[in-house]
Amino acid sequence: MTTPREELLPATRRALLHRIATAQTEGRTPSLVASVARDGELVWTGGRSMVDGHAPDENVQYRIGSITKTFTAVLVMRLRDEGVLDLGDALEKHLPGSGAGEATIAELLAHTGGLAAETPGAWWERTPGSTRPELADVLGEQPFRHPVGRRHHYSNPGYTLLGALVAALRGAPWEEVLRREVLEPLGLTRTSAQPQAPHAGGWAVHPWADVMMPEPAEDLGLMAPAGQLWSTTADLVRFASFLVKGDDRVLGADSVREMRTPSAPSQPGDWDRTYGLGLDLLRWEGHDLAGHTGSLPGFLAGLWVSEKDGVAAVALANCTSGPLVATLTADLVKIVAEAEPRIPEPWRPLPEVDEKALELTGPWYWGTQVLALRLTADGGAELGPLSGAGRQARFRSNGDGTWTGLNGYYAGELLRAERRPDGSVSHLDLGSFVFTREPYEKGAPVPGGVDPQGWRGFE
Template sequence: MTTPREDLLPSTRRALLHRVATAQAEGRSPSLVAAVARDGELVWAGGRSMVDGHEPDENVQYRIGSITKTFTAVLVMRLRDEGVLDLGDPLEKHLPGTGAGEATIAELLAHTGGLAAETPGEWWERTPGTTRPELVDVLGEEPFKHPVGRLHHYSNPGYTLLGSLVEALRGAPWEDVLRREVLEPLGLSRTSAQPQAPHAGGWAVHPWADVMMPEPVEDLGLMAPAGQLWSTTADLVRFGHFLVTGDDRVLGADSVREMRTPSAPLPTGEWDRAYGLGVDLLRWERGSLAGHGGSLPGFLAALWVSEVDGVAAVALANCTSGPPIAALAVDLVKIVADAEPRIPEPWRPLPEVDQKVLELAGPWYWGTQVLVLRLTADGGVELGPLSGAGRQARFRPNGDGTWTGLNGYYAGELLKAVRRPDGSVSHLDLGSFVFTRKPYDEGAPVPGGVDPQGWRGF
């Protein structure tokens, strides 16, 4: 069954179904479900094969593995926004005695804490969490594999530490905190730490024969914040929208934007990728995608969302290996974004404008490079090259005639207009860079001065 949505064209819906059906058949997955949302609204959902005798839909739970980490990261960012901790704090400050306390909270979020990828001992995903009752059982005697802060090295134990940090600072189990502070406010009623009917069972499919064997479904114990959750495609596309827009009941737009900001580049590979704070990032021709993948024995999961297109896609399968689930979710985003690009909002003039800001609009020069400053509808400004590639950034107003950079090279940098005694604008100062109305304006304090002979031929 495919849920029909009038918002998408029949040709787009068929292309989505064809892509999902091909992935399920060629990947030999016992079942596979997918969904697409646009601007937070579910516009398509489809399922292939059977779960408990029925074709699965957007409300059937699958285990989502490491997508759980993004939920855990949201909890940590909430603690930061409340002032309970700083991302630059060493873990030891808030969770002493772990043996891994020199790593900062930000480094643990970005997988740059130098910790091992996995726990010592048995394959933790296929053994009961009760076999790892203490953090030392998760970290081992030598938890570090790399110098702290020097390398992106994906670490499941790192997110165990973050989950334990949440529990220590909230005084409640991770699962309870997640439900109260994230799942319930966002309306994710079909996301849970334990499976709730209807849900898929996990299977291993024989690599050389069309036969299957059930996989064990273990409670991960202390490792739960790294991979415990079950969810549905409907819940996850809603969560993907939250990762773009934020929700003041959980995390504001600035904080989720921070999560989506690259903090750790990944080694060069098949995709041009980076990692933010609990969020995987993929750069592609339309801008960037944010999300996460996940796997546990018997399950595969992927969530990707495109901010520029307002499109989120989720794909879930109940097999240990088979369909390339991350690539499938990316393709679903592309199908909708390419076939039905977002209709721009109608242009409207600003309701009001500060004349002192308006006079800053137009071309400015950094040396001989021309850039343009534009006013934005939200009261901010944008600064970027007149044409072609180059440094560009959006800036939010600070309420005192200055602006703070939100992205790119100038993220966090202060932009201000420097005025002469008569009130006229001399130049713009951006993190010590001087931007003038003319190339090397002799009337502005250009560092190094301006040759008194001015411009001449050669």
């Protein structure tokens, strides 16, 4: 079954259907459903099932496992934006006595806090949360496996701590805070901590025979912020759009961009993958993706979004193991992005001219390297080499004649124009680098000075 909203080309729809059908068959999963959104609009859904006689659609709930962590991260970022906490704060400042308080909030978000990957004792995903009534039961006597802040080590207990932090600072249970502050404002009406009909049941498929066994669906208790949620592909592609554009009722565009910025070292053996603040970051066959995957006994989930391509994809399956949903979901983004590349927005001139900013455009020299500064239609600026490789950056105007770098080497650095007494521009200062209108321009404050004999030949 396919359900187009904004028509994709027939060949694209068939390629998407073929990809999920192959994943469901070869992955031997009882059912699988996937959705694709383009520029925030759901444009395709496909479902496959060999269990109950009909294919699931975009409104059937599946358990999404660790995609829950991204929702928890959004709650923490809201607290930061409100000034309740700083990401550099040690956890102990806001949640004393946890036993892991030396890790900072940012380190917990990025899985660099050094905590163990799992809880001590019984397999937490298949045991009731009531068996872990206190944080001490989640962390154990030796919660750390690595020095704090030194490496990326995925930690489920780390997100339990973040959920406890949210509950403590809000004075309400994590689930209630999530519903009030994220789910309801974003219209995610089919995302919940407990399953709501229609929903899929979780299954284990025998590795050596085509037979199945139902998996338990436990309430995870304190571990809920790490993996409790149930959701649908329709809700999740809407959430994926929020993770790109932001929504001022929940988190602004700058904050979700910060979540998508690498905050952890590349994962060992996988230099194309790193982690932001509650988001996995992946370079997949030429496409930069942000999202998360999830698994719990009986369920697999994947969500990826490409900001550049304007495409998001989600895939959900009800089996403990089988289809590689991370690869499947990345492939769905790639299929649409390459078969139907985004149509660029029409070029439009700036609504008004800032004469002082216009004066800064054109070529500038850092030493002998020539770069160009351009004003952009969004009111920002870009600086980069005229040709070849080199440092490129986008800048946001601060409204006072200065600009702040948004990406790359100059992210967070200040760009300002230094002027002569007569008001003309002498040079640009960018994080102590001096950019002049001529290479090693005489009279400009080039560090180290300019040879008084100037340029010369050689015989």
